[in-house]
Amino acid sequence: MTRTLRGLWSRRQALAPVAALAAALVAAVTVCVVRGRQEGDPGLVAPLVALGCVSLVAPARALAEDRRAEAALARLRGLGGLRLVGHLLAEPLLAVLAGGVVGLGVASVFAAPALTGLLVLAATVVGAALAIGVALGVHLREPLSLQVSRLARPRQASTAATFAGLLALAAAGYAVFAAGQHPAGPRWLVDAAPALVGLAIGQVLVWLLRGTARLAVARTGSASAGPFLAVRRLARRTGTVAPLALVVAAAVTATVAGTAAASSQHWVDQSARLDVAAPVRVQLDGVAAAQVLDLTHRVDPRGRWLEAAVVLPRGEDGRRTVLLDTDRYARVSAGLLGTTAAAPVSAHVAALGGGAGALGRGGTVVLAARVTGRVPATVRFDIDYVTDQNYVATRTLRVRPGRDGVVAARVHVGGCSHGCVPTGLTVDAAGRTRGISSLTLRTLRFAGIDLPQTFGLAGGSLPLSGPSLSGPSPTHRPVSTGVPVPVIATAGPTTQVRGPDGGELPASAVARVAALPLVGARGTLADLRRALAGALPTSPSARVFVLARADTPAAVLAGLTGERQTLAQVHARVDAASGAGRARTALLGGLCCLLVATIALFAGISRQRRELAHETASLRVVGLPLARLRHSVRVELLVCGLAGLVAVGLGSWLAGVLLLDRLPLLDVPADALAPDTRARPVVLVAGALVALVLVVVVAGRGRAVREGASRPVLLREEGVE
Amino acid sequence: MSELLELAGVSYDTAGRTLLDDITVSFHPGEMTALSGPSGSGKTTLLSVAGGLLEPSRGTTSYAGRPMWRGNGDPRPEVAFVLQVYGLVPILSARENVSIALRARGVAPAEADERAEAELARFHIADLGDRQVEELSGGQMQRVACARGCVVRAEVLLADEPTSELDQVNRGLVMEQLREEAERGAVVVLATHDLELVELCDRHHVIDEGRLAR
Numbered sequence: 001m002t003r004t005l006r007g008l009w010s011r012r013q014a015l016a017p018v019a020a021l022a023a024a025l026v027a028a029v030t031v032c033v034v035r036g037r038q039e040g041d042p043g044l045v046a047p048l049v050a051l052g053c054v055s056l057v058a059p060a061r062a063l064a065e066d067r068r069a070e071a072a073l074a075r076l077r078g079l080g081g082l083r084l085v086g087h088l089l090a091e092p093l094l095a096v097l098a099g100g101v102v103g104l105g106v107a108s109v110f111a112a113p114a115l116t117g118l119l120v121l122a123a124t125v126v127g128a129a130l131a132i133g134v135a136l137g138v139h140l141r142e143p144l145s146l147q148v149s150r151l152a153r154p155r156q157a158s159t160a161a162t163f164a165g166l167l168a169l170a171a172a173g174y175a176v177f178a179a180g181q182h183p184a185g186p187r188w189l190v191d192a193a194p195a196l197v198g199l200a201i202g203q204v205l206v207w208l209l210r211g212t213a214r215l216a217v218a219r220t221g222s223a224s225a226g227p228f229l230a231v232r233r234l235a236r237r238t239g240t241v242a243p244l245a246l247v248v249a250a251a252v253t254a255t256v257a258g259t260a261a262a263s264s265q266h267w268v269d270q271s272a273r274l275d276v277a278a279p280v281r282v283q284l285d286g287v288a289a290a291q292v293l294d295l296t297h298r299v300d301p302r303g304r305w306l307e308a309a310v311v312l313p314r315g316e317d318g319r320r321t322v323l324l325d326t327d328r329y330a331r332v333s334a335g336l337l338g339t340t341a342a343a344p345v346s347a348h349v350a351a352l353g354g355g356a357g358a359l360g361r362g363g364t365v366v367l368a369a370r371v372t373g374r375v376p377a378t379v380r381f382d383i384d385y386v387t388d389q390n391y392v393a394t395r396t397l398r399v400r401p402g403r404d405g406v407v408a409a410r411v412h413v414g415g416c417s418h419g420c421v422p423t424g425l426t427v428d429a430a431g432r433t434r435g436i437s438s439l440t441l442r443t444l445r446f447a448g449i450d451l452p453q454t455f456g457l458a459g460g461s462l463p464l465s466g467p468s469l470s471g472p473s474p475t476h477r478p479v480s481t482g483v484p485v486p487v488i489a490t491a492g493p494t495t496q497v498r499g500p501d502g503g504e505l506p507a508s509a510v511a512r513v514a515a516l517p518l519v520g521a522r523g524t525l526a527d528l529r530r531a532l533a534g535a536l537p538t539s540p541s542a543r544v545f546v547l548a549r550a551d552t553p554a555a556v557l558a559g560l561t562g563e564r565q566t567l568a569q570v571h572a573r574v575d576a577a578s579g580a581g582r583a584r585t586a587l588l589g590g591l592c593c594l595l596v597a598t599i600a601l602f603a604g605i606s607r608q609r610r611e612l613a614h615e616t617a618s619l620r621v622v623g624l625p626l627a628r629l630r631h632s633v634r635v636e637l638l639v640c641g642l643a644g645l646v647a648v649g650l651g652s653w654l655a656g657v658l659l660l661d662r663l664p665l666l667d668v669p670a671d672a673l674a675p676d677t678r679a680r681p682v683v684l685v686a687g688a689l690v691a692l693v694l695v696v697v698v699a700g701r702g703r704a705v706r707e708g709a710s711r712p713v714l715l716r717e718e719g720v721e
Numbered sequence: 722m723s724e725l726l727e728l729a730g731v732s733y734d735t736a737g738r739t740l741l742d743d744i745t746v747s748f749h750p751g752e753m754t755a756l757s758g759p760s761g762s763g764k765t766t767l768l769s770v771a772g773g774l775l776e777p778s779r780g781t782t783s784y785a786g787r788p789m790w791r792g793n794g795d796p797r798p799e800v801a802f803v804l805q806v807y808g809l810v811p812i813l814s815a816r817e818n819v820s821i822a823l824r825a826r827g828v829a830p831a832e833a834d835e836r837a838e839a840e841l842a843r844f845h846i847a848d849l850g851d852r853q854v855e856e857l858s859g860g861q862m863q864r865v866a867c868a869r870g871c872v873v874r875a876e877v878l879l880a881d882e883p884t885s886e887l888d889q890v891n892r893g894l895v896m897e898q899l900r901e902e903a904e905r906g907a908v909v910v911l912a913t914h915d916l917e918l919v920e921l922c923d924r925h926h927v928i929d930e931g932r933l934a935r
Contacts, residue, residue: 221830221834222830222831223830225821225824225825228824228830229812232812232813232817233812235812236811236812236853237811237812611811615810615811615812617808618808618809618810619810619821619825620794620795621774621795621796621802621804621808622801622821622822622825622869622873623795623796623798623822623825623826623873624821624824624825625795625825626793626795707793707794711774711793711794711795712774712794712795712796712802712808713769713774713775713794715804715806715808716765716766716769716774716804716805716806716881
């Protein structure tokens with residue numbers, strides 16, 4: 001044990017990155033497992049576990065490489081097999097254990113790990129033992145003569161390494177395929193898909209980079225020292241290139257998770273806004289549609305804060321209907337919905353209420369007509385309409401034409417203060433009817449409504465000829481069924497809209513939008529007052545709301561008794577119901593992947609430091625100035641950084657296209673707006689920049705060529721006399 | 722001013738040990754000088770101090786009156802080394818290892834490659850030019866190191882055990898080339914254990930426990 005501890009101390013520089021990696025892995029995996037369980041999906045940790053396993057391979061190989069000479073000596077002394085592996089494993093496993101315990105401590109700050117943490121620690125130690133054991137096993141199978149040689153020999157990519165690269169590609173392909181199946185493949189595989197795609201992209205990048213560098217060797221024969229050396233280092237050394245794969249994989253994973261989290265956050269925000277429809281929403285029970293309209297107008301007669309709304313359940317066309325007091329929409333709802341898919345509603349809402357003169361408001365009837373032919377003694381106009389109190393009424397005008405046949409009148413009409421709907425018009429003539437040819441209506445405005453236009457009387461000409469006009473007039477046009485209700489609808493055929501009584505009314509879509517307040521992505525919006533006209537008692541299945549602005553005085557709100565919900569409350573409810581926390585946990589896992597990749601990159605680059613120092617010393621001894629050598633390292637890092645930037649950008653975009661709408665990170669109800677899973681340039685650029693910064697800063701620090709540490713005299717160290 | 726490589730009262734201490742102790746010696750152009758002595762006697766340290774890789778703790782080293790220590794451990798451009806541990810650059814091929822020394826002195830890449838090719842041929846390893854040095858045997862690496870030291874036609878050539886890995890034939894070949902360098906007018910200093918090589922040199926100094934014994 002003492003010997004092991006001494007060995008641990010003497011090799012602390014090589015073992016410290018392994019311990020740090022173990023600490024990061026145990027802490028990150030524990031926290032993510034605990035968070036994943038809270039979100040009901042422990043599999044969210046799968047990307048981190050996948051990258052964690054890969055991150056252990058390189059240090060394991062390096063540790064095994066470091067112990068080659070020791071292994072050779074032990075073999076010469078007759079030690080071998082599992083006993084030797086066990087002997088060589090003791091130090092690194094102790095380092096992993098120590099790091100893991102530290103990680104456990106860190107995890108306990110963020111979550112209560114308990115048994116989970118211990119299991120993660122045990123799994124990490126076992127994983128590390130396997131990785132290092134396999135790497136040691138490879139070295140122990142080397143011929144002893146090769147193992148004791150002091151000359152380092154170049155190692156071609158082993159069959160196992162090539163196989164591992166191809167395996168990463170195959171695993172990524174299968175994970176994408178599994179995620180697209182219905183039902184999806186194994187959940188852990190789908191959860192791990194971003195990391196697997198990232199690893200595949202990282203592997204392809206490494207192959208491309210090294211292949212390109214090899215091709216560039218011949219073309220840079222005449223280049224200056226910087227590119228000349230950088231290209232050869234990239235082509236012939238794995239130093240910077242190999243850890244790049246892990247960085248790319250982690251950055252792709254984090255970027256995909258970031259896009260998913262942003263998408264999910266955006267969806268929750270949109271859905272909550274659509275659901276609440278105003279800063280404050282009060283649901284009233286046992287209140288009829290007309291009553292809520294009356295209530296809002298009574299409490300807030302100037303329409304400054306309140307808006308009545310009624311939601312009807314699905315009709316025959318599968319759509320829900322929302323009826324709003326559209327005159328107040330702009331003031332109460334439009335602001336809150338301005339950032340949602342329902343934003344275009346405010347541009348069209350004006351067409352719902354008074355559109356085409358179909359909804360009257362006002363108190364007068366203005367008539368101007370002319371009878372051609374023989375002038376009757378009296379012309380009678382019966383205008384049927386539905387009052388603003390939902391009563392059917394008829395306003396009758398009896399007008400005596402002048403000798404020249406001109407008919408003119410201006411009379412009061414009741415029940416139209418809050419809006420009324422004309423439903424029929426009958427024109428009749430009395431006395432001296434023989435010889436009347438027609439009545440030309442120049443003007444017939446009913447509560448502001450142009451009746452000839454509403455009833456489709458082309459040119460306003462009424463044919464009044466006939467032996468008798470005392471019976472039902474041929475001009476009678478019942479409009480309650482003939483004039484469609486203007487609506488704003490989501491995509492799909494829209495021929496009907498439900499009234500507050502649950503009955504179907506003919507509808508005509510004036511605009512199409514992606515989503516509507518209170519009903520989501522499958523619904524129809526109509527004006528409440530217009531829909532109320534002629535409606536029977538409100539359907540019991542209708543939900544009645546008062547929508548209110550955020551600045552509604554408390555006294556006004558106090559007058560509304562019902563379940564009150566604010567945007568924040570609805571947001572929290574939608575967030576919880578949709579499981580949006582899963583996307584945040586996935587993002588946490590992605591960031592942890594970046595942390596692990598950073599440590600692995602630094603450890604990988606640090607291991608090359610001695611080699612780089614010797615290389616630099618060898619070049620300084622032949623007269624190359626340090627500045628040119630530093631330039632070559634900068635070129636190398638820049639190439640790797642830019643390659644990483646491009647790979648992460650393109651890789652994240654590709655992974656997003658392949659995976660984002662397939663990852664089970666959000667439970668979207670059937671009628672809800674579909675999440676926008678398009679790549680977000682900001683997130684893509686951020687992920688790519690993180691990769692660039694990691695490579696340039698972390699690798700740059702690890703590959704910094706210090707003058708004192710790379711003096712040519714370093715080369716005599718092994719042969720000091 | 723005489724173009725001598727001179728060490729005057731040079732001592733070198735490190736980690737509480739004195740590796741060189743008050744050494745005064747001159748190496749002459751056109752001559753091959755052998756430095757011999759037991760292992761650990763200070764031969765490599767003496768070459769390092771003489772070539773400007775190490776700063777002497779006391780005393781001075783100069784070539785043609787110019788101090789060899791430049792303050793950063795880099796050798797002067799007039800100096801070339803053949804190192805005991807070769808000091809070859811693993812990322813470069815054998816030819817590139819030789820040509821990089823010429824490029825470092827401002828020779829155009831194409832000409833540098835051509836001269837490197839010729840230098841490898843001089844050491845009978847022209848066919849190994851495209852191989853990475855890690856693929857070469859110890860003897861082949863040592864000849865690449867010799868070619869790299871000779872190709873720049875330096876005024877001072879310091880060779881540390883340049884034939885330790887070589888067979889009899891190649892040892893003779895390397896010594897011939899070093900002799901050619903001396904005949905060209907270079908100061909050639911050779912650290913070796915091999916008494917046969919000592920015999921081939923014009924001068925011989927023995928160093929023991931950091932002191933010049935002869």
